[in-house]
Amino acid sequence: MRKIVTIAAALTMAVGGGLAMAPGASAATPCPSGAVCIRETNGSILSRNIFYSYGYHNLSNVLGYRVLVNSQTGGAGFQVCLGYNGTNCSSVVRGTGEYDPYDMTPINSVVLVP
Template sequence: MEITPNSILRVSAGLLVAAAAATSTNAAVTTGTAAASTRQVTQAPCPSGAVCIYPNNSQDGIPENYTRYGAHDLKNKYGVHLVINNQTGGAGLRFCYGRGGQQCGPVNGVGAYRPNLTPINSIVLVPPR
């Protein structure tokens, strides 16, 4: 058999069709399992000792976890988010309008908060007193 550009294209197209058919068959078989496991993976609890900022106003999604005391600048946080202070030993959390922990509000204890993070530019994890 002589190999020409046209014969390569025909073989490639045939393999592509076969691969697409196999992929859609596998997808149809595993869709139920994938949907169930995706829901389990995307709901993440806030670990003990951390402050967690979720991507929206619920526990859906993977949160950003903060565990080091001090100021943490926030990036691309707009609207209302679920923020959980799950620190231990009486550590607190402050929401700040300025970067680097400047212009902060009062210290918040352990709990769940739903602030509008649009004007918030940083948070401060406050060690226990």
């Protein structure tokens, strides 16, 4: 429980939102090792929403509540950003696994960081 609280605290965004770790969440489609994925509402992961390379990835048509999955290795993290091209971002999230559904409607990019 302490790990979940620590991760949730680290995910608080400057704009007042945040992400929280989903304990024991199970998924229909696994996120490949080394990637950050955005899961569709039906549990699938579209290939366009699997990110491997560091840097920003602009999103298109990712709306509503979605599950983010960090399957990166070596302590790599990610950020969700209100702006395109990795601007106006949350703090870096380094915990691996799935996160509680998060409203992606205002999110326009995801940044992968080493």
